Amino acid sequence: MSGLRAALPACLPALRSHARALCRDHSAADDLVQETILRALAAEAQWQVDTALRPWLFTIQRHAFFAALRRRRREARHAAEAAAPSPSRQPDTLALRDLVAALQCLPALQHEALILVGGQGLDIAVAAAICGVAPGTIKARLSRGRAGLRRMLPGGVASPM
Template identity: 50%
Template sequence: MANHTDPIRSRLAGLLPDLRAFARFLARDAALADDLVQEAVLRALRAESQWDPETSLRAWLFRILRNAFLEQVRRHGTERRALARMPAPDGPQPAAQEAQHAVSDLARALELLPLPQREALILVGAHGLSHEEAAAVCNVPIGTVKARVARARAALARGMVPVEQEEGAGHASA
């Protein structure tokens, strides 16, 4: 069995930056993201015999991390809603370069996207997963991932984010 688990343990460290980046987009908080990554790694190591070497280890780990995040959201729903309603602190901002403003604007625009669209865009656009891998991570059909990515890109290109919430895990409506 060592041959089956060695690839996970040897490749895990190289995937930590990607896991942390995905967790930061989901949690929007560095400390929570680190906790999510730690939880995902622990779960992966406990379930390493369940990983199929014929599949993407990266996608498998992203799915574990996503499931840990969704569990956390369900457990702490009330707390998260209260925190989301709190206004951002108004304070003096140091002089920033144009690129920093653009990144900050993009981060705010991404936060306004519905979670399913933001998640699909980050998996495909930022992490370079294929639509098929992203569909496996999100446990939805590949067409749903493609639709979510297209809607997210269109919203960002328009400079506005849709007010309506994304449909569930079912088929996308045009």
């Protein structure tokens, strides 16, 4: 058994106490102690025998606590955004609808080039191979397609495709 694994049981009461002070909930504190032990064991190679174990574990525990806190806040924010669509998102939806409509009005070859390179993120050479044309042809179709989108979209601004 390694030095860390042998020393961990003696640190458990201090870890529990520290976790309860952070979480203020026994169940959450127990989960935090488990997360701390898992992280410590995963980082076992980083711990040096001459380093004080308890401060090292408390640091791991603190980082785990704040990471979980940030994750819960982010999840709550995303859940709130999904539950109530905000008016600020409506222009994005309208802009996307306008972009899709403009793409449908483009000639098929320009539409295909924009979708492959801009929508799918393919390299020009790969898109050219898929279409069976030279890379310069794809570049020309992209240029003409972007120009067509600029003409059709409100404000004359094309998407970053």
